[in-house]
Structures are given as structure tokens and as C-alpha cells.
Amino acid sequence: xxxxxxxxxxxxxxxxxxxxxxxxxxxxxxxxxxxxxxxxxxxxxxxxxxxxxxxxxxxxxxxxxxxxxxxxxxxxxxxxxxxxxxxxxxxxxxxxxxxxxxxxxxxxxxxxxxxxxxxxxxxxxxxxxxxxxxxxxxxxxxxxxxxxxxxxxxxxxxxxxxxxxxxxxxxxxxxxxxxxxxxxxxxxxxxxxxxxxxxxxxxxxxxxxxxxxxxxxxxxxxxxxxxxxxxxxxxxxxxxxxxxxxxxxxxxxxxxxxxxxxxxxxxxxxxxxxxxxxxxxxxxxxxxxxxxxxxxxxxxxxxxxxxxxxxxxxxxxxxxxxxxxxxxxxxxxxxxxxxxxxxxxxxxxxxxxxxxxxxxxxxxxxxxxxxxxxxxxxxxxxxxxxxxxxxxxxxxxxxxxxxxxxxxxxxxxxxxxxxxxxxxxxxxxxxxxxxxxxxxxxxxxxxxxxxxxxxxxxxxxxxxxxxxxxxxxxxxxxxxxxxxxxxxxxxxxxxxxxxxxxxxxxxxxxxxxxxxxxxxxxxxxxxxxxxxxxxxxxxxxxxxxxxxxxxxxxxxxxxxxxxxxxxxxxxxxxxxxxxxxxxxxxxxxxxxxxxxxxxxxxxxxxxxxxxxxxxxxxxxxxxxxxxxxx
Numbered sequence: 001x002x003x004x005x006x007x008x009x010x011x012x013x014x015x016x017x018x019x020x021x022x023x024x025x026x027x028x029x030x031x032x033x034x035x036x037x038x039x040x041x042x043x044x045x046x047x048x049x050x051x052x053x054x055x056x057x058x059x060x061x062x063x064x065x066x067x068x069x070x071x072x073x074x075x076x077x078x079x080x081x082x083x084x085x086x087x088x089x090x091x092x093x094x095x096x097x098x099x100x101x102x103x104x105x106x107x108x109x110x111x112x113x114x115x116x117x118x119x120x121x122x123x124x125x126x127x128x129x130x131x132x133x134x135x136x137x138x139x140x141x142x143x144x145x146x147x148x149x150x151x152x153x154x155x156x157x158x159x160x161x162x163x164x165x166x167x168x169x170x171x172x173x174x175x176x177x178x179x180x181x182x183x184x185x186x187x188x189x190x191x192x193x194x195x196x197x198x199x200x201x202x203x204x205x206x207x208x209x210x211x212x213x214x215x216x217x218x219x220x221x222x223x224x225x226x227x228x229x230x231x232x233x234x235x236x237x238x239x240x241x242x243x244x245x246x247x248x249x250x251x252x253x254x255x256x257x258x259x260x261x262x263x264x265x266x267x268x269x270x271x272x273x274x275x276x277x278x279x280x281x282x283x284x285x286x287x288x289x290x291x292x293x294x295x296x297x298x299x300x301x302x303x304x305x306x307x308x309x310x311x312x313x314x315x316x317x318x319x320x321x322x323x324x325x326x327x328x329x330x331x332x333x334x335x336x337x338x339x340x341x342x343x344x345x346x347x348x349x350x351x352x353x354x355x356x357x358x359x360x361x362x363x364x365x366x367x368x369x370x371x372x373x374x375x376x377x378x379x380x381x382x383x384x385x386x387x388x389x390x391x392x393x394x395x396x397x398x399x400x401x402x403x404x405x406x407x408x409x410x411x412x413x414x415x416x417x418x419x420x421x422x423x424x425x426x427x428x429x430x431x432x433x434x435x436x437x438x439x440x441x442x443x444x445x446x447x448x449x450x451x452x453x454x455x456x457x458x459x460x461x462x463x464x465x466x467x468x469x470x471x472x473x474x475x476x477x478x479x480x481x482x483x484x485x486x487x488x489x490x491x492x493x494x495x496x497x498x499x500x501x502x503x504x505x506x507x508x509x510x511x512x513x514x515x516x517x518x519x520x521x522x523x524x525x526x527x528x529x530x531x532x533x534x535x536x537x538x539x540x541x542x543x544x545x546x547x548x549x550x551x552x553x554x555x556x557x558x559x560x561x562x563x564x565x566x567x568x569x570x571x572x573x574x575x576x577x578x579x580x581x582x583x584x585x586x587x588x589x590x591x592x593x594x595x596x597x598x599x600x601x602x603x604x605x606x607x608x609x610x611x612x613x614x615x616x617x618x619x620x621x622x623x624x625x626x627x628x629x630x
Contacts (some may be wrong), residue, residue: 012383016403025050025224032152036150046075046105051117054106058121063131067102070137071111075102093457111135115328166478182258183286192246198378198403199371203362207231210337210360211252214288228287228359229327230338234345235364238402243365245292248339253573253605255289261298272299272319280326287335296340297464299323302349320349328356346563368497369395373398375403379410387424394430397477399495408431438492448488454615456481456489459530461610462519463512464625465603466596470508473626479610488530503551506541510589511596513538518597519607541582542585552584 054076057063065073108114117134122130166609194204211225213220220227233241249256255364257279277450281288299319340358342348352358367375372395380391398406412433417425436442448456460479467475477492493512498505517531544553548561560572571578600607609628614620620628 002368028503046102049076049106051106053123054104054569055117057104058118058131060127065132065134067134067136068108068111068114071135072107073105074108076104076106077102079150093303139363172397183255183282185255187403192243193250194247196249196378197240197244198374199367200240200244203233203364204247206360206362207244207248208251214252214254214290214337216431226339227335228337229356230340230358231360231362232345232348232353232358233339233341233362233364236366236402237343238404239366240403241364242294243403245294245339245341248290249292252290255283255288256292257284258292259294261293261295261300264299265316272315273322276322276326276401284334287356289336291336291338291340293340296342297344297347300340300342300348300352302347315339320352324351324357327352327358340360366400367406369399372398372401372406375382375406376410379407383410383414384424386424388427389425389430393427394434395452396494397434397492399430399497409437412436435484439487439490443483443485446483446488448483452488453481454611455524455528456530457614458519458607458611459516459528460489460491461516461607461614462515462522462600463493464610465519465600466512466515467491467493468625468629469599469603470511473572473622473629476625478619479614479623479625481614482618487533503545505547506549506551507588507592510538510541510592513541514593515596515600516588518593518600519611521597522600522604523611538589539585542588544583545588546584547581552581552588554580554584 038320054063057076057078060331062078064077064079068076071077118131162212179298194208197204210228217227235241243336249314259279264275279291283291299316300323301316303317303320338358344360345363353361373391376391376394380389394409398409401409408528409430410433413425413429416429416432420429422429460481464476464479471493475494477494478489479489481489496505513534514531516534517527520527520530546555548559550557550559555577562572564572573581606629610620613624613628617624
């Protein structure tokens with residue numbers, strides 16, 4: 001900066017207040033406060049009296065003067081020699097509260113009657129002892145106050161709006177157009193770095209390169225490389241997108257702006273675009289820096305599709321257009337990297353996904369077995385653990401768990417240990433925490449009749465035996481008939497973590513889900529409503545196999561799955577094809593049910609053995625099943 005160039009005032013600097021806006025606002029507040037206090041503390045007017053009271057005062061020669069205002073109201077001023085607490089009339093006349101000015105007032109009726117009655121009372125009094133009568137008109141300044149108050153309010157509003165427009169809000173009053181992003185600097189200790197993020201090695205490597213670019217840009221620019229405009233983090237909920245962003249903020253040592261996509265949208269037209277402009281203006285002043293937008297799909301969904309509501313989405317689309325322009329428009333955005341996160345990457349607009357805007361797309365998947373073990377170790381660092389806690393066992397029992405789910409398991413285990421008055425957290429606490437999170441709160445107060453309990457036992461025995469017959473004994477973790485949440489029992493299986501599922505494996509999954517109802521059919525020769533959840537899952541999987549995966553004989557190799565989510569208002573197939581899909585689904589489910597039922601008819605003795613032990617113990621594990629089935 002040259003000597004002749006004036007210093008730029010930092011908009012974040014609170015030591016340089018805006019004198020023209022800030023002090024004027026407080027001055028107006030102070031004046032309004034004085035007006036209110038003057039109105040509240042102003043002394044009351046003269047006390048109201050009757051004509052009888054006034055007549056008694058005149059007869060006692062205590063009235064100095066009478067001021068008739070607007071020929072209607074008479075204000076009575078007493079003589080100076082009248083004592084303050086002297087009672088004019090022992091019962092009816094109020095006590096005096098002042099020695100000067102008008103102490104009382106009353107309505108005279110008409111001036112003619114008032115003068116006539118007053119003359120009759122004091123016609124025999126000496127002239128110097130008669131009360132003086134003065135006629136005057138009121139000077140009411142209340143109208144001035146009524147006009148002045150709205151004027152002062154308008155001055156307050158316009159001065160505040162002028163200050164906001166000078167503060168970079170795009171001319172919008174009340175700071176509606178200002179960005180609500182929180183800025184973190186290198187001095188802010190967020191307490192999160194890449195070492196606190198377990199798994200996601202590929203994502204960390206990509207982001208570490210971005211961080212290194214911000215720290216040492218010369219290593220890349222000398223080779224002709226340019227800084228990436230944006231990095232998009234996509235994946236299921238709980239996979240650590242926001243955690244990774246916090247780690248980037250902790251590692252980057254550059255200004256970091258953080259906000260949610262929904263914070264751009266407001267009820268006023270044009271506010272979203274104004275906030276985008278204000279955000280990037282602030283970011284350019286702090287460049288190099290990072291902008292993190294969480295839940296990008298709030299403003300980044302595809303434009304112009306399913307917009308049957310007319311202009312309902314215009315404000316969101318205007319906000320998106322402004323974001324596209326700021327990221328890669330006519331004016332380059334040097335030194336500003338946009339880091340965004342979303343759970344629905346498939347619904348984002350194509351324009352925002354192209355190179356030059358979000359150059360890098362990082363998909364965060366649910367952690368595998370090794371990554372879950374690492375995540376458990378990260379969250380267990382702050383727990384006081386017993387020596388028998390095995391992270392490998394916990395990782396194998398939590399397939400499909402996200403990082404947030406694993407953090408919840410560790411926290412629930414610590415809470416259970418504290419509730420049991422234990423000094424350390426052990427393996428039983430982690431097992432019970434898993435049961436509580438997956439199955440719900442244990443509900444031992446739920447009383448079942450002996451027939452219902454027997455039905456539940458054989459229902460769960462069917463799930464367990466089907467798992468053993470189709471997947472092997474290692475596929476079962478635990479079987480219980482203790483009610484949890486809305487469930488009366490549960491069979492915990494160890495799912496196979498496969499990327500590709502064959503037709504036979506998908507059929508086996510359906511058979512295991514139908515095994516509970518098939519066991520009821522074989523043992524009791526009738527079925528109950530307890531298979532509702534199983535049937536719901538079976539229907540979804542069967543329709544997915546036929547309509548999405550192309551595994552039906554009649555439908556063939558055709559998929560009606562819409563990954564973009566844009567065809568939600570109409571079916572992508574005809575009525576004839578819909579009937580064909582229904583027929584294929586029914587045929588698939590009927591075949592799977594008949595297969596598992598035939599298997600149980602051949603293995604009925606084993607099914608009965610598991611059911612009897614389950615009725616006795618209520619909870620059995622894999623080793624118990626090995627003992628029962630030999």
C-alpha cells in the first residue's frame with residue numbers, strides 16, 4: 001500500500017464504529033427514552049372536585065382565582081395562606097398537594113350559570129376577598145407530539161437503512177442483504193484437524209492438496225496450475241462432510257467462512273443474490289480464503305424442472321444464478337475456494353457441477369470394517385475403557401453405521417456405564433448401546449400372554465434358522481424376544497458388505513425376511529400380524545429387483561430408477577408394464593416363501609429346538625445356536 005492510498009477500514013473491526021450511523025441511532029434511542037420517561041414521571045393535573053366542594057371553598061374565602069379554560073373547565077387556585085394538609089371539607093373535599101398553581105378543577109356547565117352562582121356566593125364579600133375569574137383558551141401541544149413521533153421513527157429507519165447500505169449490504173435495509181456467514185481466522189482454535197478424521201484417506205488427500213495450494217501457491221503456479229474453484233463433498237448423512245470441512249478450517253490457517261445453504265433464502269425478493277454478492281465481496285478482501293456452504297442442495301437444485309408453481313422457485317434460482325456468476329463469471333475470483341457439502345448430489349444443477357465451478361467431486365461413502373474400527377478408536381480416546389473392549393468386534397457388529405452413528409454408540413455406552421455406577425466403560429455397555437440404538441429402548445414392562453410370547457419366540461427362531469441354513473452359523477449375532485421400541489423381538493444378523501449383489505443373494509435376503517412368517521405357518525399352521533415390518537422390507541426389495549435392477553424375466557434388462565429425482569410426479573412406464581411388474585414381484589415373493597417353508601418342514605425339529613431354548617433364556621447368541629444345532 002502506498003503512502004497516498006487511504007487505509008481501508010476493516011468491516012470486521014469493531015474498534016472503528018460508524019459515527020454517522022451508530023451514534024445517531026443511539027442518540028435517537030436516548031431521546032425516545034427521555035420522552036417516555038417525561039410522560040411517565042410528569043405530575044398529574046389538578047384534582048377533580050364537585051360544585052359543592054368549590055362552593056364550600058369560596059364561602060371560606062380560600063379561593064385566590066378561577067381560570068376558565070375554553071369556557072368549559074375551571075381550574076381553582078387557592079390562597080397562599082391555606083395550609084397544604086388543611087381539609088376544606090372533612091369528608092368530600094380532597095386534601096391539597098401543592099401550595100402554588102391550580103390545585104383543583106371542575107366542569108362549570110355554561111359560563112352564564114357559573115358566573116351567576118359565583119356572584120351570589122360572594123356578593124357580600126369585600127372586593128379584595130373575592131375570587132378572580134379569568135377566561136382563557138387551552139394550548140394543547142399533544143398534536144405536535146403525535147406528529148413528531150412518526151417523524152422521529154422515520155428518521156431512525158432511514159438512518160439505519162443508510163448505515164446498512166454503506167456496510168456492503170447491497171442497499172438493503174435492516175441488513176437483509178448481508179451475508180450471515182461466520183468467519184474463522186487462523187487465531188480461532190476449532191480443535192479439529194485431519195488427524196481427528198478417521199478413514200476417508202482419499203478425501204483427506206484431495207483436501208490436503210487444496211490446503212497446501214492455499215499455503216504455498218507458488219509450488220503450483222510456477223508449473224502453470226491454477227487454484228481449484230470449488231470442492232464438492234457428497235454422501236449419505238453422517239459420513240463426516242461437515243467434520244472434514246472443520247478439519248480443513250483447522251489445517252488451512254486462512255480465513256474460513258462457514259454458512260448453510262438455507263441462510264441465503266429469505267422471504268424478500270433479491271435477498272439471496274444480495275447475500276451471495278456480499279459473501280464473495282468479503283471473501284475477496286480476505287483472499288486467499290475458503291467459503292464452506294453446507295446443504296448446498298437448498299439453493300443448488302436443478303432449475304426449470306417440475307416448476308409447476310409458476311414463480312415459486314424464482315428466488316432460489318436467482319440465488320443460484322448469482323452463485324454461478326461469482327464462482328466462474330466474467331470477473332475472476334482469484335484466491336477464493338468454495339467448499340460445499342450435500343446429501344443429494346444427484347439433484348444439483350449441471351451448471352454448478354461443471355469444471356471451473358466445482359472442479360473436484362469427493363464422494364464420502366459409509367465406512368467399511370477397517371474404517372469403522374479407526375472411527376471407534378478416535379471416539380474412544382476420551383472414554384475410560386476396560387481392557388476387554390474389542391474394537392474389531394464392534395466394527396464387525398456395526399455394518400452400515402456412519403461416523404455419526406458410531407459416535408452415538410460410544411456416547412450411549414458411556415451414559416449406560418455412568419447409570420450403572422461403573423468406573424469404566426466395558427464391552428457389555430457397548431453391546432447394550434447397540435441394541436438401544438438399533439432396536440430402541442428396552443421395554444420389559446410390555447406384558448405378553450404366553451401364546452404371544454411363544455409366537456414371537458418361534459418367529460425369531462425362524463429368522464435365525466434361515467440365516468444359518470442360507471448364510472452359515474457365522475451370519476447370526478444374537479436372537480432376543482425382549483421387546484424393544486415397537487418390536488417384540490429381533491434377530492441380529494451380520495450383513496455381508498458387498499458392492500455387488502447377485503440374484504441368488506437377493507433371493508436369500510427375501511427368504512430370511514419371510515422366515516418369521518413361514519415359521520409361524522409351520523409350527524402353528526396359521527400366521528399373525530407380527531410380520532408387518534418384514535413384509536414391508538420384502539416388498540421394497542422385490543420391487544427394486546424387478547423395476548430397478550432388471551432381474552425380472554418378463555420386464556427384462558430395463559431399469560425405471562430415476563437417479564436425478566426429477567420424475568417424481570409420474571411413472572416412467574405404462575399401465576401394462578406396471579401390471580407386469582406387479583405380477584413378477586408377486587411371483588418372486590411367492591417362490592421365496594414356498595422355498596423357505598419347505599426348508600422348515602424338513603428342519604422342523606431344529607426350529608422347535610431353537611424356539612424352546614429362546615423361550616427359556618429370552619436371549620441366545622451364536623455359541624448357543626452352535627450348541628443347539630450341533
